Amino acid sequence: MSISLRRTLLGSLLWLAAAATGVHAADVSLLNVSYDPTRELYKDVSAAFSAQWKKDKGDTVTVNASHGGSGKQARSVIDGLEADVVTLALAYDIDAIADKGLIKPDWQQRLPHNATPYTSTIVFLVRKGNPKGIKDWNDLIKPGVEVITPNPKTSGGARWNYLAAWGYALKQPGGNDAKAKEFVAALFKNVPVLDTGARGSTTTFVQRGIGDVLLAWENEALLARQELGQDQFEIVVPSISILAEPPVAVVDKVVDKRGSRAVAEAYLKFLYTPEAQDIAGKHYYRPYDEKAATKYAAAFPKVATFTIAEQFGGWKQAQATHFADGGVFDQLGVGK
Amino acid sequence: MARRVLPGFGLSLGYTLAYLGLIVFLPLAALAVKASGIGMAGLWKTISAPPVLAALRLSFGAALLSAVINAAVGLLVAWVLVRYTFPGRRLVDALVDLPFALPTAVAGIALTALYAPNGWIGSWLAPFGIKVAFTSLGVLVAMIFVGFPFVVRTLQPVLEALDRDVEEAATSLGASRLQTFVRVLFPLLLPALLTGFALALARAVGEYGSVIFIAGNIPMKSEILPLVIVKQLEQFKYADAAAVGVVMLVLSFLLLLAISLLQRWSRRWAER
Amino acid sequence: MAAVVSAAPLRRHRPIGRRLVHGLLIGVALGFLLLFLLLPLAAVFVEALRKGLGTYVAAIVHPEALAAIELTLLVAVIAVPLNTVFGVAAAWAMTHFDFRGKALLGALIDLPFSVSPVVSGLIYVLLFGAQGWFGPWLQAHDIKLIFAVPGLVLATIFVTLPFVARELIPLMQAQGSDEEEAARVLGASGWQIFFRVTLPNIRWALLYGVLLCNARAMGEFGAVSVVSGHIRGLTNTLPLHVEILYNDYNYAGAFAVASLLALLALVTLCLKTFLEWRYGSELAARAPRGH
Numbered sequence: 001m002s003i004s005l006r007r008t009l010l011g012s013l014l015w016l017a018a019a020a021t022g023v024h025a026a027d028v029s030l031l032n033v034s035y036d037p038t039r040e041l042y043k044d045v046s047a048a049f050s051a052q053w054k055k056d057k058g059d060t061v062t063v064n065a066s067h068g069g070s071g072k073q074a075r076s077v078i079d080g081l082e083a084d085v086v087t088l089a090l091a092y093d094i095d096a097i098a099d100k101g102l103i104k105p106d107w108q109q110r111l112p113h114n115a116t117p118y119t120s121t122i123v124f125l126v127r128k129g130n131p132k133g134i135k136d137w138n139d140l141i142k143p144g145v146e147v148i149t150p151n152p153k154t155s156g157g158a159r160w161n162y163l164a165a166w167g168y169a170l171k172q173p174g175g176n177d178a179k180a181k182e183f184v185a186a187l188f189k190n191v192p193v194l195d196t197g198a199r200g201s202t203t204t205f206v207q208r209g210i211g212d213v214l215l216a217w218e219n220e221a222l223l224a225r226q227e228l229g230q231d232q233f234e235i236v237v238p239s240i241s242i243l244a245e246p247p248v249a250v251v252d253k254v255v256d257k258r259g260s261r262a263v264a265e266a267y268l269k270f271l272y273t274p275e276a277q278d279i280a281g282k283h284y285y286r287p288y289d290e291k292a293a294t295k296y297a298a299a300f301p302k303v304a305t306f307t308i309a310e311q312f313g314g315w316k317q318a319q320a321t322h323f324a325d326g327g328v329f330d331q332l333g334v335g336k
Numbered sequence: 337m338a339r340r341v342l343p344g345f346g347l348s349l350g351y352t353l354a355y356l357g358l359i360v361f362l363p364l365a366a367l368a369v370k371a372s373g374i375g376m377a378g379l380w381k382t383i384s385a386p387p388v389l390a391a392l393r394l395s396f397g398a399a400l401l402s403a404v405i406n407a408a409v410g411l412l413v414a415w416v417l418v419r420y421t422f423p424g425r426r427l428v429d430a431l432v433d434l435p436f437a438l439p440t441a442v443a444g445i446a447l448t449a450l451y452a453p454n455g456w457i458g459s460w461l462a463p464f465g466i467k468v469a470f471t472s473l474g475v476l477v478a479m480i481f482v483g484f485p486f487v488v489r490t491l492q493p494v495l496e497a498l499d500r501d502v503e504e505a506a507t508s509l510g511a512s513r514l515q516t517f518v519r520v521l522f523p524l525l526l527p528a529l530l531t532g533f534a535l536a537l538a539r540a541v542g543e544y545g546s547v548i549f550i551a552g553n554i555p556m557k558s559e560i561l562p563l564v565i566v567k568q569l570e571q572f573k574y575a576d577a578a579a580v581g582v583v584m585l586v587l588s589f590l591l592l593l594a595i596s597l598l599q600r601w602s603r604r605w606a607e608r
Numbered sequence: 609m610a611a612v613v614s615a616a617p618l619r620r621h622r623p624i625g626r627r628l629v630h631g632l633l634i635g636v637a638l639g640f641l642l643l644f645l646l647l648p649l650a651a652v653f654v655e656a657l658r659k660g661l662g663t664y665v666a667a668i669v670h671p672e673a674l675a676a677i678e679l680t681l682l683v684a685v686i687a688v689p690l691n692t693v694f695g696v697a698a699a700w701a702m703t704h705f706d707f708r709g710k711a712l713l714g715a716l717i718d719l720p721f722s723v724s725p726v727v728s729g730l731i732y733v734l735l736f737g738a739q740g741w742f743g744p745w746l747q748a749h750d751i752k753l754i755f756a757v758p759g760l761v762l763a764t765i766f767v768t769l770p771f772v773a774r775e776l777i778p779l780m781q782a783q784g785s786d787e788e789e790a791a792r793v794l795g796a797s798g799w800q801i802f803f804r805v806t807l808p809n810i811r812w813a814l815l816y817g818v819l820l821c822n823a824r825a826m827g828e829f830g831a832v833s834v835v836s837g838h839i840r841g842l843t844n845t846l847p848l849h850v851e852i853l854y855n856d857y858n859y860a861g862a863f864a865v866a867s868l869l870a871l872l873a874l875v876t877l878c879l880k881t882f883l884e885w886r887y888g889s890e891l892a893a894r895a896p897r898g899h
Contacts, residue, residue, distance in 0.1 A: 031839065036855055066838040067852070071570040073838075077573070079737030080747070081755040081837045096572050100739070151553060153567045193470045193552045196566065199855040200549075207859065208452040210470065227857045308365035324571065325385065336391075341789050343798035348701040355694045356716055359766055363731035364723075366741055370734050408897065409640050416637040420630060426639065426885065430877040434645050437846040437873030439827035440725070442866040445854065446648040456647065463651055481644055493778070513626070535721060542724030545829040562724040562830075567728070578734070581727040588722040592715065 004191060015179035027060040028263050035070040035156060035246070036199050037220050041283040042087065048279060049270045053263070059264060069197045070156035073335035077102065077251065084255050084264040087248040090155030092315035094249050107249040115289040116245040117271035118285035122164040123306055124236040125205065125221040132212045136238045137168040140213060141186035148211035149191060150201045152322070152329055161215040162329065164242035167311045171240060185332040194334075206233070217244060219284035222299060243305035364585070370578035382576045383583055386554040388564055394472060394588065395561035399540035402479035407533045410487025411525070417488070418495040434490050435481050440545030447478055448550045470552030475560060478546040483536030490532035494525060526602040534595040541588050648880060652870045655863035661825030664825060667853070667861035668868060675841045676849035677868070682757065683845060684825045687764040691821055695772025696814070700806075702773075703780040704788065714777075720769045728766050729834025757836030760845065763831040768821045776810055783809060819841045827869055 034042055046063035066073065066081070070089035076102050077083045086103075088094055091114075095101050108115045126134050126319045132145050140147050150158040162184065169175055169183035193210055195201040198220060205214040206228045213236075216224070225233045248268050255261040270276050277289035281296035293300075311319040322328045359589050382388065417429050435443065451458045451468040458469055498521070506516040524564055544562040552558040568577035573577065656664055667673060698717060702710065720728065734740050736753040746753060753759050787809070791801045807814075829847040836843045844852065846869055853862035 039852075039856060064839050064842060066840065067855075068838050071571070071572075074571060075572065076755060076837055079733050079739060079754060080743060080752075082752075151567070154563075154570050191554070194554050196548060196553065197855075199857075202857075203854070204470075208448065208469070209454040210452070224857070274372070325382075325568075325573070325576075330385075330387070335387075335554045335559075341792055342704045342790070342801070344700060344802070345705050348697040349707070352694065352698040352701050352713070355697075356713075359762070359769060360716060360719055363735050363766070364719075366734040367727065367731045379753055409637070412633060412638045413641065416634050416654070420634055426881050428641060429884075430881040431641060431645050433820065433823075433877055433880070434649060434873060437823035437827060437876055438649070439619050439850070439866070439869050441829040441847055441851055442652060442827075442869060443648060445850075445862070445866070446651045446655075448752060449651050450647055456651070457643070477644075481648070483727065484644065535718070538722030539720070542722060542727070544724055544726050562726045565724070565726050565730075574734070574739075581724070581730065583728070584724060585722070589715075589719075592718070592722065596711075596715075 027062075028260065029062045029064060030084045030260060030263055031064045031066065031082060032085050032087060032267070032268060033066045033073050033077055033081060034087040035073060036067055036197055036222070037157070037217060038087060038246075039065070039067050040223070041280065041285065044279045044283070045198050045271065045276050048275055049267055052270065053266070060115065063267070069154065071154070074171045082254050082258065083251050084258065084260050085248060085250050085268055086255040087246070089246050090159065090315055091245070091247050093156065094247055095316065097249075097251065102251050102253045103249050104252050108247065110250075111248065111268060112272060113288060114245060115247045115249060117248060117268075117307035118246075118277070118280040118287050120218045120244045120246070120285055121241045122161055122215060122238075122244060123221050123241065123303075124238065125216055125224060126212065126230050126234050126236055128234060130236065132289075134213050134236055137165055137183075137187075137240075138263070140165070140190065141183060141331070143190075145190055145213065146192050146211040147187060147190045147213050147215060148193060148195075148201050148205045149215040150198050151194040151196060154196040155198055155201075157217055157220070158201075159318075159323060160217070160242055160244045162322065163308060163312060164215075164238075166322075167242055167306050168240055170311065171306070181328060184328075185334075188243055188332055188334045191334070202255055215299075218286070218300070237301050237303050240304045240306070242311075243307045367585075368582055369576050370575055371582040373575040374579055379576075379583075381581050382568075382579050387559065388561075388580065390556045390560045391564045392563045392583075394475065394559065395541055395584075396574060396591075398472065398475045398479055398560075399483075399537050400477055402483055402540045403533050405476075405480055406483050406487050406536045407529055410532060410536075411491060411529060412483065412514070414488045414491035414495055418492060432485050435484050440482065440543065443481055444478060444546035444549030447481060447546065448474075451477060451550065466543045469550050470558070472551075472558045474550035474552065475547055477544060478550050480538035482543050482546055483540045486535040486539065487529065487532030490528045490535070491525060494528040498524060512597035523602070523605055527599050527606075530595055530602060534592050537595075538588050538592060541584065649870060649874075652863055652867050655859060656867040657860075658863075659860040663860050664864045664867075667773055667858070668866035669693055670842050670861075672844070673849060673865055676844050676846045676865070679757070679760070679844065680826050680846040683760050683764050686761045687768060687825050688818060688822045690765060691768055692772050692814070692818055694769065695774075695776055695817060695821075698773045699776035699810075700802075701779050704785050717770055717773050720766055721767075725767065725828070725830025726834065728831040729763055730818050732762050732766075732835055754835050755839075755843060757843070759835035760843065763835050764828055767828050767831050768825045771821035771824060772814070772817035775813050775820070779810060779813045780806075812883060815883060819876050819880055823873055826872060855880055 032042055032046070042065055046065065050061045050063065053059060066083070070093050074086070074088060074093035074096050079087060086097065087093055091108065094103065094107065098105055098107060111117070124134060126132070132139070134140065139145065151160045152158040152162045156214070165184050165187055166180045169180035170177070172179070180294050193201075193204050196202055198216065200212060202216065202220060202224050204210050206224060214221070221235050225235065235253050248271065250261065250264045250268060255264045274289050274290070274291055277287040277292040278295065281287045281292040284299060286300050287296070308315060308318060312321075320327070371379070383392075413432070417425065428476075448455075448469050450456050451474060453459065453462045453467070453469070455469070461468060468477055502520055503516055506520045507513070511519065542562060547560055548563065551560060553563060561580065565577045565580050568580065686754055702714065733754055735742055736746060736759065737743050738747060753762070786804050788801050791805050796804065827847055829851070833848060833851070836845070836848055838844060838848065838850070838852075846865060849868045850862050850869070853865060
């Protein structure tokens with residue numbers, strides 16, 4: 001007992017020393033800093049990539065993963081978390097890293113589809129039998145309907161929710177910014193709990209039994225239904241929604257320092273291969289690859305979408321208009 | 337300074353100051369410097385935003401209320417544990433420290449599971465229209481939980497050390513039990529009670545991990561101050577976050593200072 | 609102990625009404641404890657075992673859970689002794705000597721209790737993060753503090769700093785300096801006084817402080833979460849691992865790992881109770897008188 005304890009201690013101290021000086025014993029290692037819902041996806045992608053890399057180059061690649069709220073993860077990278085690649089919920093968070101000079105400004109042009117290997121959209125998760133008869137966005141503002149969404153100020157996913165609702169209202173006949181604001185304000189009046197992250201909201205809706213409808217990424221809604229009860233929840237696809245594009249980027253400053261650029265770039269390119277696209281489809285992300293898209297077509301009903309670039313002029317502008325302090329979200333009078 | 341007979345003054349004080357300086361003072365200085373980056377006007381603008389003011393009110397209001405409840409119940413529990421014997425007393429005594437030892441996130445999840453409308457306790461309260469989880473009442477419950485041990489643990493030794501003679505004398509002079517307690521015991525217990533109150537208060541104001549799960553986090557209603565800091569960080573506004581942090585710290589410190597002054601006064605009152 | 613004995617003669621004269629009051633007081637106190645302390649604890653274990661013992665064990669022996677356990681132990685093994693030495697030194701300085709600013713020093717020691725965990729993590733990021741005061745220097749020398757073990761240790765030290773000192777100061781204040789001074793007069797050296805006179809007097813209080821400090825160190829969530837980086841299997845402590853499992857919809861697993869921490873808390877409390885029972889009279893005799 002005491003010997004094994006001592007050995008653990010000694011090992012731990014050595015490990016501490018190694019951690020402090022940045023010595024790595026493994027062949028090659030990558031750190032993928034990602035957001036909450038992608039845990040399952042990147043677990044499989046990383047395993048497939050490692051196998052591929054071993055076959056092609058003979059080296060062992062270990063891909064470590066860190067998951068958390070998208071904004072918090074971006075902040076950790078800015079503050080020195082040595083991520084080789086970032087795979088976050090929205091371009092704004094990667095832009096924030098780029099603003100500090102860690103990523104080159106042209107990052108969205110370096111990979112296909114605005115550096116987005118797969119997409120998703122925003123859908124509704126409702127309770128079995130859809131007791132409140134929720135069909136589309138305008139059902140969410142009816143009195144007595146409780147809507148669960150995380151806080152757009154702390155959650156990337158919630159910002160997609162918010163913008164999807166806004167876009168819907170704009171596209172209604174006679175829609176304009178004032179009407180959209182009114183619509184979104186009415187929607188948030190029906191929100192009884194604002195969790196800080198997407199997963200927190202899902203737990204509130206599913207485990208605590210709060211609310212009639214959960215606004216969620218399509219991949220989250222499908223996963224939650226899969227994991228927590230096929231027979232208890234239904235997915236409702238609204239008439240129109242936003243095309244959610246979670247982008248990826250190599251962190252230039254880190255890969256140049258660590259000498260891991262080749263592997264890191266190969267990792268992100270791998271995301272666009274048929275193999276990884278198939279994995280994405282399996283984990284409920286909409287793949288670009290034709291074959292994978294056909295294979296999983298049953299899970300992804302056709303939905304009219306608009307992009308953030310068309311409707312809001314990109315993330316920087318959307319962020320400044322809607323989510324900055326004193327922005328539109330703050331003017332909605334949530335909670336009053 | 338006649339008491340400096342013992343050796344080790346330089347060593348122990350030097351070590352204490354160096355350690356505190358490195359671990360506590362230097363980092364807090366960094367916080368203050370960061371906060372000063374936005375200037376007085378910026379600070380005022382950040383603090384006076386209605387959601388921040390509401391969070392400030394909720395954090396300090398709920399913390400004060402939780403500390404008052406903890407002081408009252410803590411006094412009762414300490415009294416029962418010291419004065420009465422009943423089966424399982426030691427076990428109960430041990431249980432008091434649980435909130436110190438249980439990770440706050442675990443406490444938050446467990447409390448939410450209990451007080452949610454479909455939880456063990458929540459389902460009993462729901463028919464009466466009482467909602468605890470996801471309201472400001474939930475904030476209060478979490479704060480009571482994390483602050484509870486402080487009052488009991490500061491009162492217990494004092495209660496144990498209290499001279500029974502004083503009470504007996506008072507009783508034999510014809511004072512009722514209640515009179516004895518209010519007039520004789522309470523003044524003696526007050527300094528320790530205030531210490532426990534202050535610690536419970538300070539802990540409750542800053543608590544994040546357990547509150548966040550149970551609060552509901554609706555701006556203006558159930559959003560606590562540490563969450564405001566987190567929200568500012570999410571927007572990469574470090575200086576604003578630091579500013580709110582500093583304001584919180586200063587307010588807590590002023591409260592603690594006020595309580596220690598009150599304590600000095602109460603001690604004099606007890607010695608009268 | 610003494611208190612219980614002296615209470616006996618008083619009790620015999622008590623009328624029934626008074627007994628009723630006692631029963632009521634005990635009932636209210638126990639009811640509160642049941643509602644606020646025992647039920648959350650029970651909830652943890654019930655949820656943990658909901659999917660059966662197999663799931664429970666599987667969650668705990670999972671490699672990532674084991675890595676989290678190892679890391680949590682490592683952090684505690686570094687943080688707790690450092691805070692113990694600090695606590696003893698601070699208590700020695702605070703109770704055996706008079707000096708200017710003593711009250712301020714006392715307030716400073718308590719300060720970490722009133723700092724929000726969110727802020728306690730943030731301050732180290734502001735100091736050692738890439739954009740912080742020492743960030744560029746640390747990066748130039750390739751030293752990682754934040755998002756590595758040292759950052760976790762620092763945040764844990766900050767949060768648990770007051771525990772040992774808080775436990776020792778009132779006790780040593782109550783004991784006074786008489787015994788130490790007598791030893792000094794008899795020619796003992798400083799270290800001799802400390803190890804032969806002071807330490808035996810304070811050992812149980814010291815142990816309490818260490819136990820509480822340790823329990824809090826292993827359970828800290830908020831501050832650690834800020835400086836961890838959340839790398840699976842590398843920088844996730846037990847409380848962070850609980851959060852991850854919870855966010856993975858693996859509720860039974862999350863509560864299983866949480867129950868480990870709850871068990872740790874229970875063992876800590878049992879140990880403390882055992883010490884009290886075993887050395888109860890010794891402790892009672894040294895109970896601090898006032899503050």
